[in-house]
Amino acid sequence: MTNIVSGNSLAEVASLIGDPARxxxxxxxxxxxxLTAGELAWHAGVSPQxxxxxxxxxxxxxLIALEKQGRHRYFRLASPEIAAAMEALMIVAANGPKRYRPTGPKDEALRTARTCYDHLAGWLAVTLADRLSARRLILLADGAAAITAEGHQFFRDFGLDLDDPKSSRPLCRTCLDWSERRSxxxxxxxxxxxQRCLDLGWIRRGKDSRAVSFTPKGISGFRETFGISLP
Amino acid sequence: MTNIVSGNSLAEVASLIGDPARxxxxxxxxxxxxLTAGELAWHAGVSPQxxxxxxxxxxxxxLIALEKQGRHRYFRLASPEIAAAMEALMIVAANGPKRYRPTGPKDEALRTARTCYDHLAGWLAVTLADRLSARRLILLADGAAAITAEGHQFFRDFGLDLDDPKSSRPLCRTCLDWSERRSxxxxxxxxxxxQRCLDLGWIRRGKDSRAVSFTPKGISGFRETFGISLP
DNA sequence: CGAATGCTTCGGCCGCGGCCGAAGCATTCG
DNA sequence: CGAATGCTTCGGCCGCGGCCGAAGCATTCG
Structure with a gap:
């Protein structure tokens, strides 16, 4: 019997995520x-206390990290793994018993395009992956992904700098989309x-939601550069 | 405002996983x-009721599916996605605050080799992926994986049938290992x-745990076929 | 400086949900 | 057939944890 260093248990983490407010x-x-504690209170739908x-x-x-700034306290996810775990749970949730639920245009917007941690998700992102794959700029197979030589050139022309030698983060990964059920x-x-679509002013982050909206410039940009006709 | 078909929510699924017994x-x-309801009661550590x-x-x-068989009721996970979500939560849990906890040889066995749904995980599986990659039988990059031509031949010689045309399941995927923090x-x-290692009698599933144990045949088999020296 | 803002700590209420004993139903065994 | 086994349903207990009002601390503003 030895003592080893260990983190939380599965149940501890799951029960933290399992409260509606959290x-x-x-x-x-x-x-x-x-986001600040106040903004998060608004999202959570409970009092500041x-x-x-x-x-x-x-x-x-x-699960979250804190940064003090004046009289504000900013909170952010402690790691991308937290977002990955939530996405995995969303997939399980989407496979659950089907029930009719009231929903609104906000859900529609989320399904069309949203951010997922630091990348795009939803219909836009799935379609984008499809188009890039069809043009052989990336290779998608079995849930794995890689950038082709043509792709490297294309992404460089599009203004991306992917040659950060300091980053140990994987260059090209796929992520299963809970709303589209595809990568x-x-x-x-x-x-x-x-980031590049944001910088170009093609899309804007929503204020109170992860949904992103399209600018007129974005609508023509996505069509001309990627061949995607937005709904 | 329309009604759409929807499953569970993130919080519902997480809170189901978040109870220690569950x-x-x-x-x-x-x-x-x-497993039967009785066996699961034993694992859960609570009464049958x-x-x-x-x-x-x-x-x-x-989250689970039921199959009646005589006076027994057999339960199994409803889908591999459930196991994937639990693995993702384990990764988050492993990144949690470090605390000293009592642990025993059982944990040690789990870390060495265990099953993860239907494939192997733990030190053995990570080392196996490394060896296969070093011999260029598979390509591992950025968390993605693919089988090379040499690999196809090697796996066929090893007795695997990977050419099931009916299966839409991805052939080669990677899975992040919570104990090893690698794929x-x-x-x-x-x-x-x-399955092949089980059929060859190299490993045996544990009775009350996901840990797998090695037979003498397995110890020499892993060394000779994959160049892995078991601890 | 005092007032306002942002957030946390403290205290106490309350109800959801986990728990088991007792009882009941279904199947199998002898 | 009655007894045993496997599991579920019912009922009631109990405590954990979410909740907010009141109060307090820290920072900023004017």
Missing amino acids: ANILQALADGRA TTSGHLAKLADAH HLAGRLGAALC | ANILQALADGRA TTSGHLAKLADAH HLAGRLGAALC
């Missing part, structure tokens, strides 16, 4: 941005594509 | 086998390798 908080942070308690629990378990691009490539 | 049940089922309630909740949410092989290849 799940809302974590989903609000799922796009990688840092209650939120404070939830945030303390999440921080104790290292979209993650990794450094996925993040760079998302 | 987490034990799900982990007992994580290797893909079907309580277990029955937990099983009903898990089945309602489609091992999943997908059809991972499952076939695991």
Whole structure:
């Protein structure tokens, strides 16, 4: 019998995510941005006091990280793995018993295009992966992905810098999309594509949601550069 | 405002996994086998009545599936996605605050080699992926994986049938290992390798645990075929 | 400086859900 | 057939944890 260093248990982590208020908080942070305790209280739908308690629990378990800035406290996800675990849970949830639920245009927007930690997800991202694959700029097979030589050139022309030697983060990864049930691009490539679309002013992050909206410039940009006709 | 068909929510699924008894049940089922309600009660550490309630909740949410057989009721995970979500949560849990915990030889065995749904995980599986990659039988890059031409030949010689045209399941996938923090092989290849090692009598499934043990034949087999020296 | 803002700590309420004993139903065994 | 086995349903207990009001601390603003 030895003592080893160990983290939380599966049940501890799951029960932290399993409270509705905390799940809302974590989903609000799922796009990688840092939000203040007050903003998170709004997302969670409970009082600031209650939120404070939830945030303390999440921080104790290292699910979120804290940064003090003046009288504000900014919280963000502690690691991309947290977002990955939530995506995996969303997939399980989507396979659950089918029930009719009231839903609104906000859900529709989320399904069309949203951010997932630092890359794009939803219909847009899945379609983008398809188009890039059809043009042999990336290879998609069995859930794996790689950039071709033509792809490297194409992405460089598009303004991406993928040659960061300091980063040990995988260049090209796929991520299963809970709303589309198919893969979209993650990794450094996925993040760079998302950032570049933001920089070009093609898409804008939603204020209170992970949904992204398209600018007129983006609508023509996606059509001309990637052959994607937005709905 | 329209009504759309939707499954569970993130928080619902997470809170189902978040109860210690239910987490034990799900982990007992994580290797893909079907167990009776009584066996699961033993794993959960609660009474049969309580277990029955937990099983009903898990089945309602489609996390587990039920098969009646005489006076027994067999339960199994409803899909591999459930196991994937639990693995993702284990990774988050392993990154949690470090604490010293009592642990025993059972943990040691789990870390060395265990089943993960239908494929192998732990030190053995990570080392196996490394060796196969070093010999260029598979290509591992950025968390993606593919089988080379030499690999196809090698796996055929080893007795694997990977040419099932009916299966839409990805042939070669990787899966992040919570104990080793590195990738091992999943997908059809991972499952076939695991099954072949069982068929050859190299490894045996544990009775009350996902840990697998090695036979003398297995110890020499892994050394001769894959160049792996077991501890 | 005092007032306002952002957030947390403290205290106490309350109800959800996990728990088991007792009882009941279904199947198998002898 | 009655007894045994496997599991579930019912009922009631109990405590954990989410919740908010009140109060307090830290920072910023004017």
